[in-house]
Amino acid sequence: MLCQISNSAGPQEGKGRQGRTGSADSDMDIAGLPSDILVEVTASIATRSATPLNDIVNLRRSCKVFRDATAARKVGRCMAVHREWRLHWWDKARFLSVLRRCAASGNPEASYILGLEEFCNRRKASGLRHLLHAMEHGHAAAAYMMGMITLHDSLRSPGGAEQALERLDCFSSAPASSGPSRTRRRMASVRREAVSVMRRLTLRRWRMPEPPTPCANPWCGKVESKRAEAWDGDGDDERWFCSQICWWKHEYCKFIDKI
Template sequence: MMMARSAVAKKKSRSALAVALPRELLVDIVGILAASSPQPMADLCNLRSTCKDMYGACKERHVGRRLAMEKERGMKWRDTVAYFAMLKNLADAGNPEACFTLGLTLVLARHNEQQGLACLEQAAAGGHKTAAYVLGMLLYTLKDRRDVAKRYIGQVEGDLMRKVATEKTNRECTKYRQLAVNAVREVAWKGMENGGQSGLVPEEEYRCTNARCGVPEDWADYDVFCGDDCRIRHECVQFFGQVSRYTTLTIQF
């Protein structure tokens, strides 16, 4: 009986501490924990059980947006159902990494392009450059969305931050291309067992006449292009060529 009273008293004291803090500060503190903890879901569960105030703070969208998704990837292999439930909840909260992973899953594994692209767009709007890269690749295959696709690749490269952009490079694309390929492999890993293969169908009539287009920049590991179309077409060939073993998509651009 004394132990039960002690537990109740302890819980009330924690609630009093939470009440003493401004709500915004409490939510911000929990958000920092979600972003920095090596096991954010377990720590948030522990916090939610302490008192009503902490429970409410842990449920705030701000906390979900900041949660470090990469720390919970092990859950995907331990409990797939729980992992995708968490993924959906975090995507609903606007977590960029969750939106990116869910978007890829919808497009590649569940063939739901409309919702998948919407999730990828939300991730890119939250500053997720790998999502912006994948959007650039996917949207360029749709002739009526190519201007949007080029803007996403410009976001990846930071073109808008440069005052002079007469030449286009794929300096940043080379980095985010590899991250995107790794993400596709992780999302579509079951397709590897089924021998998934995508088709790549380029437009034969397209030819660039600039001899310096697509030429490496001195000793650098990136190329220089004469314009947006040449750069994004080069990236499409590279990206879809690398992910072809993991997907069953037929790509034409």
């Protein structure tokens, strides 16, 4: 039984004595452990397990103390929801229910996926709220998608580009010591993550309302040094841009091309 851990010592031979056995039984009642320790253990399982939902459900059914521990907000906040994508295909209603409960507990990954799910199903206002919540908790891909969505809308309405830059500030404000190569690698990694989630959630492709207006500077966007093409076709050449908005318009075009 999970609520009780028993340790017993088997028979041991004493020196110079035969047939003499000794045993020591010690019982530790899990119900006597502090609740915060039980919550920490449960949250660790939710974070590290390859099948977090099944493990948490089984733990919840084991006994009352773990049932109470699994109900803690920290468990929902730590749930590795990105490992439960198969549930999206098998039981989408349950998948969304899990996402909503975890998002309500402050899980940024759940808010991110739920936000894109809402956005892809034409519930834009709700989707942006979830994405904003994830972005405020430091979720890089959520900030990236907020910027891409705002840039997408800015092609139809003037002034939106500046708002997009504010939402993409977590990338553009990278420390100078990190260097452009590290910034490009981070950008490519976040782009791949965003594209992967979008492809899982919808088969519809984004279409540009119209191509971004070309920059008046003839050198803007020119390749400074050619890089070898990545195995997934996601290589990034070193280009020079006259402004952050030109750089992000180029990134927007790459994102649209990938999805």
